[in-house]
Amino acid sequence: MSNSTLIQLTKFATKSLYYEVALSPKPGLVDRFDNGAHKDMDFFMFIDSIESLAPHFYEYARLGFTHNDDLASLFSKLREEGIKAEHDMLEATYQVNTHKGANFSFAVLLGATGLYLQNHSLPFSFQDTTNILSLVAQMTHHLVEQDFSHITEKNKLSHGEKLYIKAGTLGVRGEATQGYPALSSLLLPFFRKRAEQESTEMLLLRGLILLISQIEDSNLLHRGGANGWQQVKQRGVGIHQNKLNELEFKQNLTTFNQELIEKNLSPGGAADLLSLGIYFSFLEKLI
Numbered sequence: 001m002s003n004s005t006l007i008q009l010t011k012f013a014t015k016s017l018y019y020e021v022a023l024s025p026k027p028g029l030v031d032r033f034d035n036g037a038h039k040d041m042d043f044f045m046f047i048d049s050i051e052s053l054a055p056h057f058y059e060y061a062r063l064g065f066t067h068n069d070d071l072a073s074l075f076s077k078l079r080e081e082g083i084k085a086e087h088d089m090l091e092a093t094y095q096v097n098t099h100k101g102a103n104f105s106f107a108v109l110l111g112a113t114g115l116y117l118q119n120h121s122l123p124f125s126f127q128d129t130t131n132i133l134s135l136v137a138q139m140t141h142h143l144v145e146q147d148f149s150h151i152t153e154k155n156k157l158s159h160g161e162k163l164y165i166k167a168g169t170l171g172v173r174g175e176a177t178q179g180y181p182a183l184s185s186l187l188l189p190f191f192r193k194r195a196e197q198e199s200t201e202m203l204l205l206r207g208l209i210l211l212i213s214q215i216e217d218s219n220l221l222h223r224g225g226a227n228g229w230q231q232v233k234q235r236g237v238g239i240h241q242n243k244l245n246e247l248e249f250k251q252n253l254t255t256f257n258q259e260l261i262e263k264n265l266s267p268g269g270a271a272d273l274l275s276l277g278i279y280f281s282f283l284e285k286l287i
Ligand SMILES: CC(C)(COP(=O)(O)OP(=O)(O)OC[C@H]1O[C@@H](n2cnc3c(N)ncnc32)[C@H](O)[C@@H]1O)[C@@H](O)C(=O)NCCC(=O)NCCS
Pocket: 078, 079, 080, 081, 082, 083, 084, 086, 100, 101, 102, 103, 104, 107, 158, 159, 160, 161, 170, 171, 172, 173, 175, 215, 216, 217, 218, 219, 268, 269, 270, 272, 273
């Protein structure tokens, strides 16, 4: 793989974050029209955040591509770079968490993609994507144990750590250790089936609602508890199953957005997973 392929991977990852935030209307999330249920961030802050992460995305891919040791040591290198990235992101956003989950996931996915491209080439087939996700599962199999075994001794806990103590919720770490089943079994099969029939905008909006209707979103859990999460999920199921045309679908999203603003709920986990799905859609040339 040449430097131009590393640049291409970086572009795919940054573009996927731009696509996600530009997509409108979205329920509870920041988009071009409004800030959803977020009072501390807006569309322009997401642009600043994405630009602060881009050089680190290149580094994640490079670390994978130049790695010649075991997967555990690749994960350590990616996390070290990930901490620097998170720091730069927080500096760019005046300490607002715009892309913490997405940064973590892109670290492991770009690292795994770089490693895989030592012996393979673009574009990807369905099987290449499956192989990358399996590498991520192997790379992170120790993550839950490593991150959660000593949390009761910590003074300041993150939302994810609090949810783990309260209910055993694994959040983004659970997705990673299982090789992102929300992508392999849910979003990507949907994209592969529907990509040719839908505009990019409709495909991605429908994909977001599909995710909301099924995943365990730790952002909804920490803001709304199990009840809030279940209510949003059921609303997602209703919209997903209604076979709505484009206009009806967008009208439903606008109403859903108003409801989530009133309840102060935001499906940030689903938004992150959508970005990751967009990244693989570029690699597989689906969009
Ligand atoms: C693992 C991370 C994301 C921290 O998680 P934390 O416990 O703070 O938060 P939490 O579990 O709530 O999730 C964080 C984000 O993941 C996303 N998310 C939530 N649910 C899901 C889900 N089901 N699937 C995917 N993403 C999700 C959301 O955007 C959320 O904001 C990461 O920041 C981290 O590793 N932090 C430790 C410091 C570090 O090593 N940083 C460098 C990262 S490589």
